[in-house]
Amino acid sequence: xxxxxxxxxxxxxxxxxxxxxxxxxxxxxxxxxxxxxxxxxxxxxxxxxxxxxxxxxxxxxxxxxxxxxxxxxxxxxxxxxxxxxxxxxxxxxxxxxxxxxxxxxxxxxxxxxxxxxxxxxxxxxxxxxxxxxxxxxxxxxxxxxxxxxxxxxxxxxxxxxxxxxxxxxxxxxxxxxxxxxxxxxxxxxxxxxxxxxxxxxxxxxxxxxxxxxxxxxxxxxxxxxxxxxxxxxxxxxxxxxxxxxxxxxxxxxxxxxxxxxxxxxxxxxxxxxxxxxxxxxxxxxxxxxxxxxxxxxxxxxxxxxxxxxxxxxxxxxxxxxxxxxxxxxxxxxxxxxxxxxxxxxxxxxxxxxxxxxxxxxxxxxxxxxxxxxxxxxxxxxxxxxxxxxxxxxxxxxxxxxxxxxxxxxxxxxxxxxxxxxxxxxxxxxxxxxxxxxxxxxxxxxxxxxxxxxxxxxxxxxxxxxxxxxxxxxxxxxxxxxxxxxxxxxxxxxxxxxxxxxxxxxxxxxxxxxxxxxxxxxxxxxxxxxxxxxxxxxxxxxxxxxxxxxxxxxxxxxxxxxxxxxxxxxxxxxxxxxxxxxxxxxxxxxxxxxxxxxxxxxxxxxxxxxxxxxxxxxxxxxxxxxxxxxxxxxxx
Numbered sequence: 001x002x003x004x005x006x007x008x009x010x011x012x013x014x015x016x017x018x019x020x021x022x023x024x025x026x027x028x029x030x031x032x033x034x035x036x037x038x039x040x041x042x043x044x045x046x047x048x049x050x051x052x053x054x055x056x057x058x059x060x061x062x063x064x065x066x067x068x069x070x071x072x073x074x075x076x077x078x079x080x081x082x083x084x085x086x087x088x089x090x091x092x093x094x095x096x097x098x099x100x101x102x103x104x105x106x107x108x109x110x111x112x113x114x115x116x117x118x119x120x121x122x123x124x125x126x127x128x129x130x131x132x133x134x135x136x137x138x139x140x141x142x143x144x145x146x147x148x149x150x151x152x153x154x155x156x157x158x159x160x161x162x163x164x165x166x167x168x169x170x171x172x173x174x175x176x177x178x179x180x181x182x183x184x185x186x187x188x189x190x191x192x193x194x195x196x197x198x199x200x201x202x203x204x205x206x207x208x209x210x211x212x213x214x215x216x217x218x219x220x221x222x223x224x225x226x227x228x229x230x231x232x233x234x235x236x237x238x239x240x241x242x243x244x245x246x247x248x249x250x251x252x253x254x255x256x257x258x259x260x261x262x263x264x265x266x267x268x269x270x271x272x273x274x275x276x277x278x279x280x281x282x283x284x285x286x287x288x289x290x291x292x293x294x295x296x297x298x299x300x301x302x303x304x305x306x307x308x309x310x311x312x313x314x315x316x317x318x319x320x321x322x323x324x325x326x327x328x329x330x331x332x333x334x335x336x337x338x339x340x341x342x343x344x345x346x347x348x349x350x351x352x353x354x355x356x357x358x359x360x361x362x363x364x365x366x367x368x369x370x371x372x373x374x375x376x377x378x379x380x381x382x383x384x385x386x387x388x389x390x391x392x393x394x395x396x397x398x399x400x401x402x403x404x405x406x407x408x409x410x411x412x413x414x415x416x417x418x419x420x421x422x423x424x425x426x427x428x429x430x431x432x433x434x435x436x437x438x439x440x441x442x443x444x445x446x447x448x449x450x451x452x453x454x455x456x457x458x459x460x461x462x463x464x465x466x467x468x469x470x471x472x473x474x475x476x477x478x479x480x481x482x483x484x485x486x487x488x489x490x491x492x493x494x495x496x497x498x499x500x501x502x503x504x505x506x507x508x509x510x511x512x513x514x515x516x517x518x519x520x521x522x523x524x525x526x527x528x529x530x531x532x533x534x535x536x537x538x539x540x541x542x543x544x545x546x547x548x549x550x551x552x553x554x555x556x557x558x559x560x561x562x563x564x565x566x567x568x569x570x571x572x573x574x575x576x577x578x579x580x581x582x583x584x585x586x587x588x589x590x591x592x593x594x595x596x597x598x599x600x601x602x603x604x605x606x607x608x609x610x611x612x613x614x615x616x617x618x619x620x621x622x623x624x625x626x627x628x629x630x631x632x633x634x635x
Contacts (some may be wrong), residue, residue, distance in 0.1 A: 014584060023038045033413055045069060047067075050066035062086050065148075066278060067145050078128070080127055081144065084183060086124055087120075095538060129174065130163060148163070153397060162178075171196045172199040175191055178230055184450075190226075201261070201262040203262075204270075213227065215250060219271065223244040224242050225289065226241065227239070230396075244287055255277040256276075257277060259273065260274065260318075261274055263321045266353075267289075270287040270288055278629075281309065282315060284362055286305035287303055309346055310346060312342045313341060315340055315341040318377075320379050320381050320402075322334075325386040327425070331354075335347065335365075336350060337379050339379045342369075344369045344370065347368070348362050349369070349431075349432060376405065377406060382400050399415050399416060418433060419433045465473055503602065529579060563579065563627070565578040565579070592630065592631040606630055607622075
């Protein structure tokens with residue numbers, strides 16, 4: 001795979017460092033760019049301002065270039081701005097097939113041998129095609145060949161046309177001509193004369209088959225199209241139609257947005273790069289061209305997609321596209337590259353699916369920053385020719401390359417790997433592989449997987465604790481179980497601190513016989529029981545006040561109530577916390593004494609026992625222990 005580049009593809013009058021030249025670069029190696037041919041140009045003539053490849057085969061390449069004649073020749077009205085060159089490839093042992101595995105393997109072995117053979121370069125022709133108004137023949141010393149575009153290459157037998165457009169002319173002009181190795185005025189198909197101070201910002205061509213081509217160009221605010229035939233030879237203007245004009249309402253100020261570049265995606269779809277006024281950014285516009293049912297049809301084009309590019313790109317400089325070919329269902333991916341004023345390249349993708357909505361959304365693929373030290377003057381994709389179908393295991397990996405040049409005479413080539421879609425198909429289409437920052441994407445997905453795993457574990461833990469009655473039934477997990485399993489393992493949830501009235505109702509209904517004292521015991525936390533007793537005492541105080549005013553019957557406080565009993569098992573030295581009827585401690589041989597009745601030594605001993613058992617802490621108040629019964633042994 002090779003790229004033909006000029007040393008300086010700058011605007012008219014741009015300075016060139018050193019000698020002016022054109023170079024043929026070999027980019028078949030991913031990590032190296034080697035120069036195959038270097039054509040040194042005359043110092044008296046202008047810089048190379050536009051460049052394109054006309055013909056190529058295994059032996060040589062023919063290229064067109066826009067190079068103004070010397071100032072002296074221009075003053076005489078002779079500016080031969082369109083040049084053609086034939087450049088012979090150096091001898092090689094293998095073919096120049098870009099995707100051939102054998103070729104890539106043999107290039108390294110033949111590298112030193114190739115450099116020993118000189119390359120032959122032949123200047124084929126010089127011609128002046130412009131005839132702008134208001135000047136003699138060539139348009140004056142400032143006019144130059146700003147734009148040069150060729151129709152897409154199909155095969156060696158299919159005709160091609162080319163378009164050149166003026167720059168800095170008193171009135172712009174677009175010339176369409178048939179492509180031959182030595183173009184001349186006799187090959188002109190048509191001329192489009194523009195108004196004064198009007199220039200073509202960009203031009204593109206698409207093949208409509210049978211030697212019919214459609215040409216589109218923009219003057220910055222309007223978009224025009226026309227159809228021409230490669231068999232026509234005429235200096236007349238073709239039938240040009242304005243298909244889109246930027247409305248004034250789209251401008252925030254009196255200055256309207258300006259189209260910088262355009263490319264055909266199909267015969268009915270144009271992609272345009274538009275800059276917003278006052279360096280406020282740029283956007284891509286997808287323009288659907290009308291179907292021309294008759295020569296007089298003037299239906300306007302419609303915008304179906306817009307995509308604002310990154311804020312860092314204040315001005316869009318260049319645009320190129322690469323169609324990756326379709327599958328049996330006519331699905332296709334288009335790669336889009338935009339060069340920005342911040343020395344970056346934005347790469348996007350656009351999917352086409354006729355079964356859905358045609359062209360989908362413009363999706364960012366990658367942003368390549370600081371590509372060049374100076375502003376870029378040109379970006380260009382290599383042509384992609386899909387491998388023969390059906391695809392076989394020995395089919396080599398596919399890729400496309402993106403070359404860019406700058407005002408600083410730097411060349412950068414990026415390799416974009418492709419993958420078949422779907423991978424298992426024998427007749428797949430090709431799409432871009434995930435960009436180079438796929439590691440960051442992998443890290444993101446790994447983190448997301450870890451978070452999802454944590455969520456699942458927490459969910460299962462909550463469900464398990466609900467089933468076992470440890471947590472409130474927020475999820476209702478016990479209801480998910482079959483009845484037999486739920487009866488075996490599920491436990492009801494209950495609060496550890498009961499309502500104080502419920503405790504009173506239970507304890508006051510106890511039946512106790514003094515001859516056989518076997519009260520109902522509730523083994524609870526000492527702190528919980530003390531807090532419950534305080535709440536019950538507060539309620540009893542309220543009830544005493546209400547009942548004393550209405551009835552002389554016994555007060556609520558005189559009714560039997562629950563007592564807290566703390567015992568020590570003499571055999572195991574274990575502390576037991578129990579509740580029992582208050583009448584029990586008054587029974588004979590009860591063996592229990594209230595906290596306030598204990599001697600100080602016993603109180604110190606009991607506090608130490610409670611602290612060791614985790615039922616008490618040294619900082620808690622002793623007043624809470626009033627009324628608690630203490631004793632040794634069991635009930």
